[in-house]
Amino acid sequence: MKKILPVLALFLATFSFAQTPCxxxxxxxxxxxxxxxxxxxxxxxxxxxxxxxxxxxxxxxxxxxxxxxxxxxxxxxxxxxxxxxxxxxxxxxxxxxxxxxxxxxxxxxxxxxxxxxxxxxxxxxxxxxxxxxxxxxxxxxxxxxxxxxxxxxxxxxxxxxxxxxxxxxxxxxxxxxxxxxxxxxxxxxxxxxxxxxxxxxxxxxxxxxxxxxxxxxxxxxxxxxxxxxxxxxxxxxxxxxxxxxxxxxxxxxxxxxxxxxxxxxxxxxxxxxxxxxxxxxxxxxxxxxxxxxxxxxxxxxxxxxxxxxxxxxxxxxxxxxxxxxxxxxxxxxxxxxxxxxxxxxxxxxxxxxxxxxxxxxxxxxxxxxxxxxxxxxxxxxxxxDPLLGVNENTISNFAITPNPATDVVEVFSKVDPISTIEIFNVLGQKVMALNFGDSLSEKINISNLQSGMYVMKINSTTTKGLLID
Missing domain, CATH: 2.130.10.10 (YVTN repeat-like/Quinoprotein amine dehydrogenase)
Known part of the structure; x- marks a missing residue:
């Protein structure tokens, strides 16, 4: 079912009914x-x-x-x-x-x-x-x-x-x-x-x-x-x-x-x-x-x-x-x-x-x-406005891949250890909250989240846009 979601999203976007990021x-x-x-x-x-x-x-x-x-x-x-x-x-x-x-x-x-x-x-x-x-x-x-x-x-x-x-x-x-x-x-x-x-x-x-x-x-x-x-x-x-x-x-x-x-x-x-x-x-x-x-x-x-x-x-x-x-x-x-x-x-x-x-x-x-x-x-x-009105921190030591993602997304840090990750949906509701040790990379299972736009907050300081197919 997940494999057909990108095609479905493209179809819906063509007819202007679906959530579609700029x-x-x-x-x-x-x-x-x-x-x-x-x-x-x-x-x-x-x-x-x-x-x-x-x-x-x-x-x-x-x-x-x-x-x-x-x-x-x-x-x-x-x-x-x-x-x-x-x-x-x-x-x-x-x-x-x-x-x-x-x-x-x-x-x-x-x-x-x-x-x-x-x-x-x-x-x-x-x-x-x-x-x-x-x-x-x-x-x-x-x-x-x-x-x-x-x-x-x-x-x-x-x-x-x-x-x-x-x-x-x-x-x-x-x-x-x-x-x-x-x-x-x-x-x-x-x-x-x-x-x-x-x-x-x-x-x-x-x-x-x-x-x-x-x-x-x-x-x-x-x-x-x-x-x-x-x-x-x-x-x-x-x-x-x-x-x-x-x-x-x-x-x-x-x-x-x-x-x-x-x-x-x-x-x-x-x-x-x-x-x-x-x-x-x-x-x-x-x-x-x-x-x-x-x-x-x-x-x-x-x-x-x-x-x-x-x-x-x-x-x-x-x-x-x-x-x-x-x-x-x-x-x-x-x-x-x-x-x-x-x-x-x-x-x-x-x-x-x-x-x-x-x-x-x-x-x-x-x-x-x-x-x-x-x-x-x-x-x-x-x-x-994207990111629920929060400006994405583009000058950051963190990166996420792949984006768009389907089942798993990986978060990388160049310098700072990853301690917390929170994910919010478009309504501003927190749908995931995770705590970590001192790792510079973490894989997160997102297969239970519906397709759409999300905001990922890393260490309570950095926000990144995340699109789930």
Whole structure:
């Protein structure tokens, strides 16, 4: 049985379902750097012909992680706690018609879903129902519905206040439509802001940035087609426009996200690559003075793909870049006008051209380090930094061979005696722990371990990646 596993692994990798490490720039058929493919679920499995947005939920009771993916005909819910073996739990069908656009956010263990489909409104789904799915995949029903608007392009939620902001509706000139969701299954409309035209996407925060004039206020950062729009939405009865930010060669201001210190707002223009000939262009606004946002610098990538949804986590910017897949950037020196691509996973390997295929969105906020990519054409991808986020010590006195291994792996030391060896699976669980004397080489029987990626820790100091066929 062991002898056929490499062939089986190659077969599965070809169809993008299997755990596949990024080796020599490829994870199976997918170009990559610094990100391993843990698994993929196809659109066919979801019973849909197209994908769109994605978000995530972590169950506060047990820490289980769930991916939420928008589809043409509904929303899929997937348990990714074991990212190598995700479980498709079921789908909430669209409230009205199918649509290419669907957006999902989470508050208080509930998912809130909007769509461009006519009359769709906002669906509310109690995510705690996912704990008791007994016959997956199920067809779910919504737990509540808000009909204060029909179609909406997007939904934004401020989890600190319990307000949802539907944008791109026919109400309020396409500006944010305020919905109180503090009681999730009884959403209540509370007005909106119509003084800055159509809003495509936004982020809303309780402001704790450098501009002390607005400390503690609820501030809306909108991407409004040809500008960024900053609005004080603290008083829902009297929202106040603060300022607009403009930049050159504008085609369509699509979406943006704040750095964690609130000093910069990183945005993408969705049409400038196709219409104006840029490579993937990212515009970084300095928003240290909310009354006067200014362009800090622009970053242009080496590929021509169109940028779509991007999110900041720590000092990294995660960008779903359509045909170029997921691109990850180090933004630790954004103040010095530096932005460096460090990792990528290309879900659309045939081309990086400026067309509307490939990665629609990314969700990088799981504590485990699992990263969800939703792809228009190919479904749901789960990727992760290799070695469970622990950098392999390549300048080391230890070596392991063979790698990949099947039944036995041998560990060599040039200088230091081997005292302990621990092996961890992709979930971070210790699956083997061994103690030794003063030998410079040890053979380890791994025949009882399943095929996949592991981390070997030697003498509690050195980590090595191990692939078992």
């Amino acid at each position: 080796v020599n720039g490829m994870a199976g058929q997918y170009p990559c750097s610094g990100l391993d493919l843990l698994s993929r679920i196809s659109l066919g499995t979801f019973g849909s012909d197209r994908g769109n947005d994605s978000w995530g939920w972590t169950d506060p009771l047990d820490g289980k992680e769930y991916a939420l993916m928008g589809l043409g005909n509904g929303t899929a819910f997937v348990d990714i706690t074991d990212p190598v073996n995700p479980v498709y739990l079921g789908k909430l069908p669209t409230h009205t018609d199918p649509s290419s656009w669907r957006d999902i956010k989470v508050y208080n263990d509930h998912a809130f879903i909007v769509s461009e489909a006519g009359g769709h409104g906002m669906q509310v789904f109690d995510l705690t129902r996912l704990r008791s799915v007994s016959n997956a995949p199920e067809t779910f029903t919504e737990d509540a519905h808000y009909n204060g608007f029909g179609n909406a392009h997007n939904i934004v939620i401020n989890e600190e206040t319990g307000y949802a902001y539907a944008v791109g509706t026919v109400s309020f000139n396409g500006g944010p439509h305020f919905v109180n969701i503090q009681d999730p299954i009884n959403p209540v409309g509370e007005g909106g802001f119509s003084n800055d035209y159509y809003c495509h996407d936004a982020q809303v925060v309780i402001y704790d940035g450098p501009d002390s004039d607005y400390t503690g206020r609820e501030i809306f950062f909108g991407s409004n087609e040809d500008r960024i729009s900053i609005v004080d939405v603290t008083d829902k009865n009297n929202p106040i426009g603060i300022s607009n930010g403009f930049y050159g060669s504008v085609d369509y201001t699509h979406q943006g996200w704040l750095t964690e210190d609130k000093r910069y707002f990183i945005i993408g223009d969705e049409l400038d690559e196709a219409n104006s000939g840029f490579n993937t262009r990212t515009i970084i606004f300095d928003v240290t003075d909310l009354d006067n946002p200014v362009v800090h610098f622009e970053y242009e990538a080496t590929v021509a793909a169109i940028d779509h949804n991007g999110y900041v986590k720590g000092n990294e910017f995660y960008l779903a870049s359509y045909r170029a897949g997921l691109r990850v950037f180090d933004i630790s020196d954004v103040e010095g006008e530096n932005m460096v691509e460090t990792k990528f996973f290309d879900t659309y390997p045939s081309s990086n051209s400026a067309r509307f295929d490939g990665a629609w969105s990314v969700y990088p906020f799981f504590a485990s380090g699992n990263i969800v990519i939703s792809d228009i054409n190919s479904g749901l991808f789960i990727v992760r």
